[in-house]
Amino acid sequence: MGLVVQKFGGTSVADATKIHRAARRAIKTKLDGNRVVMVVSAMGHTTDHLLALAKQITHNPPHRELDVLLTTGEQVSIALMAMAIAEAGERAISLTAAQVGLVTDSVHSRARIKHISKERIEAELQAERIVIVAGFQGIDPVGEITTLGRGASDTTAVALAAVLGADHCEIYTDVDGIYSANPRLVPQARKMDQISYDEMLEMASLGAEVMHSRAIEFGKKYSVPIHVRSSFTDNPGTMIVESTPGMEDVVVRGATLKEDLATVVFTDIPNEPGVAARIFSRIADNHIVVDDIMQNVHSGGTRATIGFSMLADDLPAIRNIAEILQREIHFGGAEITEGVSKVSVIGIGMRSHSGVAQKMFEALAESNINIRHISTSEIVISCIINSTDGQKALLKLHNAFALDTLPISVN
């Protein structure tokens, strides 16, 4: 008998009609001969509504109390889902994180899962119930209520699938799979049948907001096949799986555009041990998340240029930090640029194929797009360009790497 974990996001449980639809899908999966565990998010805009309530009380809510507040959203959803399944004549039971025994560390608002007990869920499955688990929430070892971070119901689902040894984890959402690029920006974007965990991880961190990154990491770590699909159709979506040798034949699988970035370049820095550490620890202390870092040396290796990209929202904070660092380190200057975006191409095939970077740069040059910064990792090449060129660049790269056509194996 199979075991399937099905996760329904906020848009998939936004109202009574959608809750009933999700309930029918779980019941069908059960009647097809599977044991079924559902993970549900808060309905629609519930979390935003709760955050707005908190904001009416204070602009600086304690994270512990914010977690107590926000976890009610998922608790409402699990109860309603259990009612919907009962209404349809099937057996179901809702479980909070405390009732499951989903234990996290004690870092409120971004806790990490430490341990999940199987006992209660397995007993309920044994009793032929559909088990409905509240996503996003946990309890710490002393029973304090925690949350796993915004969008982390995906993580709850994949972690449960891993612990329970599920055949696969289905992520039901309002899109019908993972696309070669954002279909709102690239009309000819193609839905992929499958993608590797590594590629999906890069796509997610590069702005493809279909899935929570940590969920993909869990999937990769515990080899849980993840099926991202629409809650409104029966069409198959995209399977996120371990890479196979055949998958590497496709050199580039997707392209992304990350907007609203800024870059900072510290020029003429003394290139001594510890200088980069000093710069980035001060930035991290101010809770600014750095995107990509690019460093070069000059003057015989004695001086360096360090550049990095970041969200434009954090610019006011970075200006203060730059002034402080200037006094401490005595570098040439801090050149801050707003209005930039990052285009990237992603593919595990890059590991074994050369010429991808060259092809990317040529394509951008053909469209007369100037490249400000370049950074690469094992399976990603990114270029920072002017925001005004962003969409044009994404379309050009999608076309240059023929992402709209079915990948053809070169074997």
Place this chain on the structure above:
Amino acid sequence: MGLVVQKFGGTSVADATKIHRAARRAIKTKLDGNRVVMVVSAMGHTTDHLLALAKQITHNPPHRELDVLLTTGEQVSIALMAMAIAEAGERAISLTAAQVGLVTDSVHSRARIKHISKERIEAELQAERIVIVAGFQGIDPVGEITTLGRGASDTTAVALAAVLGADHCEIYTDVDGIYSANPRLVPQARKMDQISYDEMLEMASLGAEVMHSRAIEFGKKYSVPIHVRSSFTDNPGTMIVESTPGMEDVVVRGATLKEDLATVVFTDIPNEPGVAARIFSRIADNHIVVDDIMQNVHSGGTRATIGFSMLADDLPAIRNIAEILQREIHFGGAEITEGVSKVSVIGIGMRSHSGVAQKMFEALAESNINIRHISTSEIVISCIINSTDGQKALLKLHNAFALDTLPISVN
């Protein structure tokens, strides 16, 4: 150092302004040198909103899941209250029933408290925090979420006050105390400074909906002084306390009117052992709550008349039961009367004073009000009359017993 439990009902935490007001009150009580435990209800109409959500899903929700759903209302309130107190610079912590260890039996939607752990609350009080406990909710011995019945946050508060040995329990509400009669019906009704548990219990069951009956029972059982007062003023309200000999000098303390009743009279019943039991067990099996029962015998004690009052809402069910009973018991007939109300006078002084019934009947006669049924208990006399006479009767009795004047001790 004193210990005070303060309960804030739904109207007292209905929005951010009111939550801040309640927070200030708790902080002031703490700064006055007390340890403070707050019990809060769900905000305003939250519970009704959640019930409406459930109704969109099913008209027959499992009680277990209804409890999972409804307890979110109080969880939202405790988190927001903790945020409000933190915003004001004081220390506070919110606790769910599971975190407190407020253990009930397993009867969902009307669970009874079995045990309350003091450890967590006392540790938090020791750490100089204001402790905010979710009202209305509990967990059963295996960790299932339960609720104590509508309006039962009062019960949570008084039970906590009993367990913690609080000096008193303050019930903050939208009225400023207990009145000699409903002020909406009797403009000259007087707010009482104090009332005994027994009188308050009768007042509550006779339709004075200020407090949950079970909370008063807890107060009586564990001698917890209960202070019912307005959350919007600093005026003292009404203390609910143990009766003292002096209190019995007041013969009648309050008068009530209970409307929307019906009466059923079974005539010419064989007066044999077990007949009454048979009638009322069949009624109870159908979950009909009987109000007062009045029985008389005639024909040398061989035949009886049994009458009882009940909510008019249950009339359709009672007609069926009457038909079934008629076939089983062969009595004369079932006379069902709609459109009746019950006026009552309440006072522990009745125990030691005579003539109260006579005075009541005379007062009603003076106003030309016909009495259909009479029932009495140790501290209550009730008359069932036509609904059209209800308000007139209440005003007359309030006046006849001089309830608008300060009780004068006859010692």
